Amino acid sequence: MIAMQYSHRYIPMTGQDEAEMLQAIGVADIQELFRDIPDSLRYNGELPVSAPLNEPSLWAHLQELAARNTAASQYASFLGAGIYDHYIPAVIGHLISRSEFYTAYTPYQPEISQGELQAIFEFQSYICELTGMSVANASMYDGSTALAEAGLLAAGATKRSQLAVSRGVHPETRAVIQTMARGLGIEVSEVPCSAAGTTDHALLEQAVNDRTAAVIVQSPNFFGCIEDIAAMQPIAHASGSLLAVSVNPLSLGLLQPPGKLGADIVVGDAQPLGIPQSFGGPTCGFFAVSEPLMRRMPGRIVGQTVDRSGKRGFVLTLQAREQHIRREKATSNICSNQALLALCAAIYLSVMGKQGLRETALLNMRKAHYAADAIAALPGYSTPSAAPFFNEFMIKLPDSVSCSDLNRRLMADNIIGGYDMGRSYPELAGHMLLAITEKRSRSDIDRLVARLGEFQ
Template identity: 50%
Template sequence: MAYIANTPDDVRVMLSAIGLESLEQLFDLIPPEYRLQRPLNIPPALGEFELTRRVGNLIATNVGADQRPSFLGGGCYDHFIPAVVDHLASRGEFYTAYTPYQPEASQGTLQATFEYQTLITQLTGLDVSNASLYDGGSAVAEAVLMALTITRRFGRIVVAGSVHPEYRQIVDTYLANLEPEIVTVPAAGGRVDPDEISKSVTDDTAAIVIQSPNFFGQIEEVAALAEVAHRKGALLIVSFDPISAGLLRRPGDCGADIVVAEGQSLGNPMSFGGPYLGIMACREEYVRKMPGRIVGETTDRHGKRCWVLTLQTREQHIRREKATSNICTNQGLLALRASIYLAALGPTGLRQAAELSTRKAHYAAERLSAIPGYSLAFHGPYFKEFVIRTPGDPERLLAEVGRLGYHGGIALGRWFPELADCILVAVTEKRTRDEIDGLAEAFRDVTPYST
């Protein structure tokens, strides 16, 4: 029996205290016709040694960024994680605690969350942050719902075509049965044109949604887009890359009203897509419309400074169907990891991570675009990711480059038919010059066989 402490003697004593004779009788209030009369059809139990060996061996067959230099991005990045992040976040007092419902027993989690909220305001340049949402994609959808409530406009949401295609799909799914229409403005040239966006913004548009650096790595004209939104009384929602804050202007400083982000880059492993960290910050005046948990400062009965969950009337456990969202947890452990990461890096470290990533990405772009038949698809400023046009079939090229030992990038055809010959390449501070040169060589070598 895994993880059960009661001995057969205990069971006898306990059953007799309850007035029953067998464990089976514990379930006799369930009508017998629904009872399962056979064992579940799942494999028999494994002891710790067998589990560790078998499951360990099984996942060891995966070939991840630990085995091949990875140039994969698209919202999930192989940034360096300092040892202190793993070390501190694996303390049982953090990861085996739950939501801080009892503040007296949870000051550790609460203070860490209050610090997280502060760090996020520093990264985004906005006034307030919540305690986090599920991931960067659903955070966009939550921001859209929030904008509808704030503006009380239910006509339209304008979304830039350069926002991550999965994030756009989430917005579509979340809004499927609600009123607003979603208008997507294409990003020919890799960025959206503020004038083009402006044409789609109506008087009943609640928000413009952009991403910068966008899905293609390009930096949008955030300030100009903020102006477009505000001129029509709409909000500007910006999804950004938190690492980019080390080098680029913060979205809050460019006029964004709600800022969201995928926080995976901040000290969280890639883990095949999750769990991740949905970052959300907004202007002070919107805080009561913000979804998710929020921690606030107060004092205890002795006057001592402390922290509690606050503004809870926004939430589902009190407001039920009128809540700002149905969200009931935050990504506590991921937010903790992000905080430790930012505390360990400080402004200097974050600057280094950002600057190294952008320098190496530009070097990679130079090397790849120098291969005959290859060229950069877009020509705007970019941060750590770029789109390269190839003379072949990207899926085949990437498969061949994979055989030579590289995760070479992401083929864009599955989301963008017009970019069916293109690959999205991401470069973090972890990639070395040798690895970048090797990737360029690999592409050069396989191209004749993959066109």
């Protein structure tokens, strides 16, 4: 007699399969296969996990959970601060849903993974082109961990143990850098920004010395301001430290690539390039360096080669840097990349093309300036940063208005307001960071401005 069979749509084992397999192995039942686990360590109860649901019930449950969230994508959202509501062309979702892509693992067997490998090679090419750098890797977890890894790379390359990090770098990224640095005994000093909203060059000069491995900046920075990379480059290099820059890749449709301005490492988060907001993750970090730093890069790298018949092909390469070969001496512990999201970004850039990327960047820039001008003209409001900006800027609210109150009231009008700067910069309480993407129409912006005007 076969015991009552457990059936599940993802498991093909029948009672007969089980009996035949047990017989081939030479054991009486499945429990014998666990006899090497001491009785005292066996878990005999039922795991206290959520109860199972059949497929229709599970779908209903998931829909119900999703419905209890307000999708920023369905409101007029002015929230950015690292994650942006850009339009995602329809082809992206279809192409990344090809299960040959999304159900594959890291392309260890190049003969049957040329599709993924070529897609990543093209992604690397796109990142080099956008950033103006010589070499890019296959991607990182996200822009924040990429910037932290840039600091580690610099520490290794310069044999120094101090990082000078601009306070214009995203607060959560700075927190990640702090955590990573602590483990390695790397000292992090933060460099304040001036009233204009960009890194204070005089204070940066004071902060950098012959122990500084890297100057780390973000542009546009967290306040939305575009940093003058060309002016910071000599400050970093005079003391022999490297310059690592985190960029918004969409801004590079318009702005000069940091690679042309003297940066040694350029990283960023590819989320603006066709990746859903998804509560902040998963996104995709990119990582590019100048040629001399190539063999110090973390992560996977795809290279071009030929097969036995001389046909072009691609493989994972420069693996002598990596953990599965170098173990404790690896350049990083990372052993994955965000391949599917790198694919998103590559498809996005293919769809945008030469004209589209520039025009999208222009739309962002123009709409943001339109909004900033209109808000600055409101009584009681101002835009305190004097520095140039791309699609994000900070506003100062009237003294009587708090960010959280304002956002709650905007929400009632189907508007998702901005980021409360007081959350991460106490001195900027009463300031709000607004992001204006190409998805915001003039009437969305006018509606926001009209509502702001009502709160004095």
